[in-house]
Every structure is written in structure tokens, then in C-alpha cells.
Amino acid sequence: MQTALENPEIVSLAAGFVDQQSLPVEVVDPAVSELLADPIEGRRALQYGTTIGDQALRSRLVGELEREGGIPAGTYRDAVPRTVVTTGSAQLIYLVCEALLDPGDIVLVESPTYFVFLGPIETRGARAIRIPIDDGGLRLDDLEATLQRLDAEGQLERVKLIYTIPEHANPTGISLAAERRGPLVEIARKWSRKHQILVLEDAAYRNLSFGAAEPPSVWSHDTRGDTVILARTFSKTFSPGLKLGFGVLPEALVDPILDLKGNHDFGSANFNQRLLERVLGNGSFRRHVERLSGLYRRKCSTFLAALDESIGSLDPEIHWTRPEGGLFVWMTVPDGLDTGFDGPLFSRCVREGVLYVPGEFAFADEPPPRPRNHLRLTFGVPSESELVEGARRLGAALSACLDSVA
Template sequence: MLVVKAHLTKIRCIGVHFYAFHFSQPSTSHMTTTSAIGESNLSRRAQLSTDQAIGRLMAQALAHPDLISLAAGFVDNATLPLTATQDAMAELAADEAGLRRALQYDSSAGSASMRSVLAEWAYRKWDYRPSIENVILTAGSNQLLHLLSECVLDPGDIVLAAAPTYFVYMGTLNAAGVRVIGVEADDDGVQVNRIAEQLERIEQAGEAERVKAVYVVTDFDNPAGSCLSQQRRLELVELIQRWNSRHGRVLLISDCAYSELRYAGEDIPPILADHPDASNFVVEAGTFSKSFSPGIRVGWGVLPDDLVAPMLGLKSGIDFGSPHFSQALMQRAIESGRVDAHLPVIREAYFGKLKVTLSALEKHFAGIEAAHWRRPEGGLYVWLTLPEHLDASEGGPLWQAAIEAGVLYVPGHFCYPSEGAPAQCNTIRLSFGVADEKGIDQGIERLAHAVRRVASN
């Protein structure tokens, strides 16, 4: 996935716009409909998603076991809900009828009781509860995003997203031949007036009907750590409502993966909670992977009425519904209040690590001219911008220097769409999920050292 993107943005970094593959112009593609014998045993999709940037990154980590990883997006092992899970397991094991149901197939949408508990839980504090008919359970929110892409996007379609944006989803879109157009973002998330400008440009180019979705990670987004402000959520809904009244429907995909991970500041309601009238075009994607356990892996989507049947049609062909045992276990954990009780534990742990990250940046990056970083109020990431001339790309001088200094990061350019707002190659995603506080401080010290070394050359 990642790789294509990496390739594209690397090329864009030197000022050339190059699109590897447009289905709309098959004759210019390097892949023909009937590929030559032996040329490749892979589908077009797989050919677009098999380069090994993440693989290379992991290989670096393996080759240098002493590296501190500020790259991995894993959650903190220390925050995993051992006791809560043990209790939920014991309860499920003791309930023979419930266990029997957990061991059997369920519907493609997932267990009705879990969907009901989820609707109750997720929307308790917002005074907004979706119909469980509109809720579909998936293996993490990522599977929801993938299914949704399968369901509504064709090659050549357009999705607008923040620049930078969640690179795994962008990789999925790229592999499906979808064009992702990046829109400038700041501390308050993606800039809605820039989305409006972009839409206007697309309209003038006669491509309005190819725009199918606007994708936003609403809270503490991966990679930039920003949170879409309440005002912008309103503006975005209004903008898309206006657009949809003139054109075919554009979906607003609201990825809430990190919504529960707020450590400071005031909660901002999810888009559907504040704008229930937008339920015919808003899709909300949520998950317990970050807030409880990525191993149990229960995600969900709230879908517009008319997407429910087609999404379930696709899902039943793929897996007949996500593992029901996981849903039953997660349901127990929510119903018993254990998930709610666990959230403060997670938040406190991550808040501590966020503060260490920010302090370490202040301490070790002091005096590095023009280096600056976002100060998120939640999530797992801090977005670092280096002096403009400093290329943080994979394989570049800083990348090498950082590995030599013993620290691994995610180059920011991985996270930029190939069209729209240009990639900033002097950016870095720092994750404070996995490393402990000492490791974070040390990793950032090493990174600053590498930056100084490269900047002085």
C-alpha cells in the first residue's frame, strides 16, 4: 500500500507530478488489460499495493534491534485491559447459552445485541443513538473503511482528504485506482474553505461526478494529531449538503478511531451527533482497537440507510460477518462498565507519554531553527516539521542519520496524497504509543542529534 504512495510523493518532492496509474487513461498505463505471459501473476490492484516500504521500515527495525521506534502505531502494552478481559471471559464462559451463541455464526452485520449495546454506549453522552439497523460490526474500523471503498468507489473516482492523511487508507484507495486529492490542514484539522476551492476546481474541470467522498479523521488524526473543530464540522456538513443538492451524493467519511483518546480540552461531539440531519451522507467509523484491545478487534460503522444492504452484500461474500466471539466478549466488557472504567487508565498513561514527548521536543530541539510541532490534546501522534530544506524522506540523509543514531520514525511524505496540496518532505510522524517514557525522551534526543548532524552538512 504504502509504497506506491511513497513512490509518488518522493517524485513529487522534486517537483514532478506523476500518477502511476489512472484507469481513466488505460492506454497510458504501464499495465495492459492482458498482461504479457510471465510479466506478473498479480492483479492490477496487487501490483499497486505490493511495494515494500513498510517492509523495508520493519527490516530496518529488525536489522537494528537497538533502534528506538517512534514509528509503530501499536498501542501501549502496559495499557492493555488484562483484568477487564479476564472478567469478561469468565462471565462469558459461565453463561452457557451466551457462549453457545458466541461460538456460532451470526448475521453479516454482526451480533444484534452487540450493535444495540454499542449504539447505547457510543452515543450515551451525545444524546444521539443511531438505529442498530444502520450499524455494522467489522474487524476494526479499517475493515469498515475498506468495505466502504469497495462499495462506493470505482477506479478513477475522487476522494478528498487532509494533507497529510491516514496513509493506510490512502494506500487502499490508491490500490483501488481511486484518486486521492489532498487539502491543506492546520491545528483545527482540514480547512473547509480549501475543500470548497478544490471542489470548485473539480467542477470546472467537468469532473464533479467523480467526487464520491470527503475523508476526515475527526479527532487527533493519524498522522497529524489535529482535531477537527466543531465550527469546521458544521461548515463541512453545510458544504457537502450544498454540493449534494447540485450533484450526486458525496459521502462524508468520519473516522473516529481516536475519539476516546482525549487527554485534555473539551470533547467535541461526533458529526452525526451534532448533525443527525446529515445521516443520509455521513458515515461514521469507530473501533475499540485503540481504546480497549486491537487483538479482540471490534470496529463499527454507522451507515446511511441506502448503503446498509450493499455493504452487507459485500461483507457476506468476504467473511459472513466478523468473528462473533470477539463481539460477544467486547459486549460483556461494555455492558459491565469495564470499558468505561478502563478509559481513564489509558488516557492517563498516554497523557503522561504525550507530555514527555512534548517536553523532550522542547528540550532536545531547542535551537534547531524553524523546527516546530503540533501540541495535540489526544491520540498517539505528534507531527513534527523540520526546517524546509531538510528532507526527511525514506533513504534520505536524515533517515540514514536517524537510523545511525538509533531511532526510527515515519517520514511525513508517506502521508500526502499524490494530488492537491503538495507533500511536505520536511515532516515526520512521531508516535508515542509503544515506547516507554524513557525511550521516548531518548528517541527524540537521538532524532535531534541526527537533525543537527544533517543540518550542519
């Protein structure tokens, strides 16, 4: 990011930011004016709120889950007291790690996974173990095999969490198949012999589908409400500047998480919560998300066409995902080509004027070694013409590196 900021002519396919032009100034402006037009409501919004978050917003968030799931209003009423508003989903997933993980504990993560999540696991002194994915997301047979192995090694008690990003995942763009979602909850239950193994469903990219309906959440399969932590955010679908997310927690986690959140900030920005409640209520959030998924659909299809054009015929071992939502494309290059910061491709890309995120960051350490032949690319920030140019430069860099490897 530093390199991109210092060199504005560089095309950054690296930063996982949202499209700058899409940010909803036209939606937020009237909502702020309305919020402040009534002095009582305005002062309420400018005052501290509660640690758990604004009651009206929390009810509305649960209502949104019902609407998304196409189920009658009121079905998830019991989830409102278990719904906690957080400062982005980053805060929630950090707090979950703080509440659950002791040194030596184990988190099972997708391979590859959201690299930022590996930080809090490491901070807690816990271990992240990779579970392979395929086109349908997390492989449940591998998940079971790993649990079986850990059980045989006397390590099952250390397994506290299974972490999944079920929609248009960061970094691959791949989604968890509908038919794996219920069984994932069942597997977590089945192996919860002496303690509950929880599933952390990080749905950061939910609602950013390019058209196809998204399957019911993993959380919706947790009918007892004790196995899945649902983490949601408005950073991708609305505005990361508001930095608002929320979690729906198993009952047993609510107080521990609120105690920790109390220590962190005793409540997320109240003004932003009142604002979000307004845009959710008046329908402008939903209209914005529709526009946004149309925009990302166009950008993604331009980018994929440009990759086909510039890279498609370079080497049969180079391939990439074709996401149906979200912001990311995951590219695989031949095994011997190191995509890391110190490898030949990255420096060649900087010379060509294009940046990507080396894929190695997205792999947990265990089992070693971490693969080094992947790139995370994003079409979120660059314009369509920059995406075409970025693909051309990446193609030129790849071509030069493949020549020197050959």
C-alpha cells in the same frame, strides 16, 4: 518495523501500535470466564454470528454514541439497523471504498492523512486530492475552493467522498474544530447536486482526549442520516487484538456494504463481539479508557518536554504539533531536509538508533509534489525513558543533518 524488530536497542517512534503494558488483560480475563461460565451463552459466542453483527452489541454501540453525545437514551434508535460491526475500522473503510469508488473517482482527503487509507483508494483506481489543514483541522474554505474548481473542470460528478479524522488525527494529532463539524456536512450536501457526496468520519482516536471534552461528532450533525459514514474502532481504546470496529451508515449504503462484507467474511468474530458487549455493559471498558487517556497524557507530556529539550533550540524552522489526545506528534523540518527513507535524516536516525515514519507517505499525490520535510512520531509504544532517549537521538540526527545542509 523490520529494522526495529531486528535491533531491540532502537527506539521506535514509528509504529502506530498501542502501549503494550496498557492492554487490558485484567479486564478481558474475567469477562472471558463469565462468558464461558454459562455453557449456553458460551456456545453461542463460539458459533458463527451474523454479517451485520451481534444485535445486543449493536444496540449498545448506539447507546454509547448517545452517552458520549450527552443526549437521551433512545434518540439514535433508528441508527441501530444501520450499524454494522466490522473487523476493525480498516475493514469498514476498505468496504466503503469498494462500494463507492470506480476508476477515476475522486476522494478529498486531509493533507496530511492516514496513509493506509490511500491504499484502498489507489486499489480502486480512484484519485485522492489533498485539502490543507490548519490548527482547527480540515480547512473548509479550501474544501469549497477545490469543489468549485472541480465543478468548473466538469469533475464534480467524480467526487464521491470527503475523508476526515476529526479527533487527534493520525498523523498530526490535530482535531477538527467544533464549529467546522456542522458546516462540513452542509458543504457535502450543498455540492451533492446529481449524487450524494459522502463524508467518511474516521473517529479512530475518539475518547483518547487528555482531558478536554471532545466536540460532538460530525455524524451527529447529519440529522437526515444520509451524508456521514461514521467509522469507529476499539483498537486504540481497548485492544487491537480483538480487531473490532463498527460503522453507522446512510441507509442506502447498508445493503451494498453487507453484500461485500458477506463476500469477505460473512461476519466479524462473534466471540469478540460478545466479549466487547460484556465489557461495555459492565463499565469496565469506560474505566479502562479513563486510565488509558491518563497514561497517554503523561507519555505525551514527557515526549513533548523531551523534544523541547533536545530539539527546541536547533533551528527556528523545526516545529511540531502539541496534541491534546491520541498517539501522534507531527514534526516539520526545513524544506531542504528530505525525511524520506532515501534521504539523509532517515539513515542518520537509524545510525543513532531511532525510527520515525517519513511524512511523505501521509500525502496524497495530487496536487504534486508531495512534501518531503515532515516526520510522524508516536509516543504510544515506547516507555517514558525511551521517549526521552528517542528525542535525544532524533535531536542528534537532526543536528548532524542540519550541519551538513548548512
